[in-house]
Amino acid sequence: MEINTDTAVVLPMQKLIISATRNLYLESDPTTVNLILYDEANHTTLKKVTLMLQIWQALCSQLNEVAQTLQAIKAYKQVHFLHYLGGTWYISLGSPNWCVHIREYNFSLDSMKIYPTQNGIAMKHSEWDLFMWDVGPINEPLNLSGIEPCYLKSDHCNEEGATACVECQPFFYQEQGAQYLRDQI
Numbered sequence: 001m002e003i004n005t006d007t008a009v010v011l012p013m014q015k016l017i018i019s020a021t022r023n024l025y026l027e028s029d030p031t032t033v034n035l036i037l038y039d040e041a042n043h044t045t046l047k048k049v050t051l052m053l054q055i056w057q058a059l060c061s062q063l064n065e066v067a068q069t070l071q072a073i074k075a076y077k078q079v080h081f082l083h084y085l086g087g088t089w090y091i092s093l094g095s096p097n098w099c100v101h102i103r104e105y106n107f108s109l110d111s112m113k114i115y116p117t118q119n120g121i122a123m124k125h126s127e128w129d130l131f132m133w134d135v136g137p138i139n140e141p142l143n144l145s146g147i148e149p150c151y152l153k154s155d156h157c158n159e160e161g162a163t164a165c166v167e168c169q170p171f172f173y174q175e176q177g178a179q180y181l182r183d184q185i
Contacts, residue, residue, distance in 0.1 A: 016134045018127035022046070026138055028053070033142075035102070037121050047121050049102065051089065054167075057144045058085040059102065063132055066100060069093055070125055086149070088170045092116070100128040107171035114171065 013027040025036040033056040037046040051059065062083050069081040073095045080094035085102075093100045103120025107113075123131060150168060155161040163169050 014138055016131060018123065018130045022127065024131060028142060035121055049119065049121055053147050054149055055086040055089050057147050059091060060135060060139060062091055066093065087167050098125055099123060
């Protein structure tokens with residue numbers, strides 16, 4: 001990901017009140033956005049995640065889909081939403097769970113499937129609604145329009161270039177390593 005440092009903005013810490021006892025703090029530097037989930041009642045940091053601006057942009061582009069999925073869940077429909085944001089990050093929600101997860105995933109060599117890790121943030125639906133309300137004003141100074149996803153670059157125009165990208169294919173080399181080890185047995 002290339003970032004124009006002339007237009008990059010450092011966002012000072014923003015406090016988003018998402019429930020009576022939990023706040024979400026957001027801050028950014030020229031390349032990342034930090035999300036810090038804080039429990040005001042116990043004065044403790046519950047979780048902190050750092051997302052590259054490209055992943056933050058992908059997350060923000062999914063807000064409408066998440067809102068539609070939440071409406072389906074609130075109508076007691078069986079749904080599952082899992083969307084790849086970039087790198088090892090996904091956003092997920094589904095029934096019967098009542099949380100929106102922004103979470104890092106890992107790859108299991110045993111099952112050859114991805115699975116969620118503990119590195120991430122979960123917000124209840126009501127908290128997510130308040131978070132969505134505040135995202136627009138927060139994004140304005142970030143100038144996300146200047147961010148070009150790596151998959152639009154010329155080196156991704158062929159299979160070799162696309163599969164060599166660690167951002168687009170974070171688990172590719174794990175799969176290749178597993179295949180190599182199986183071939184040695």
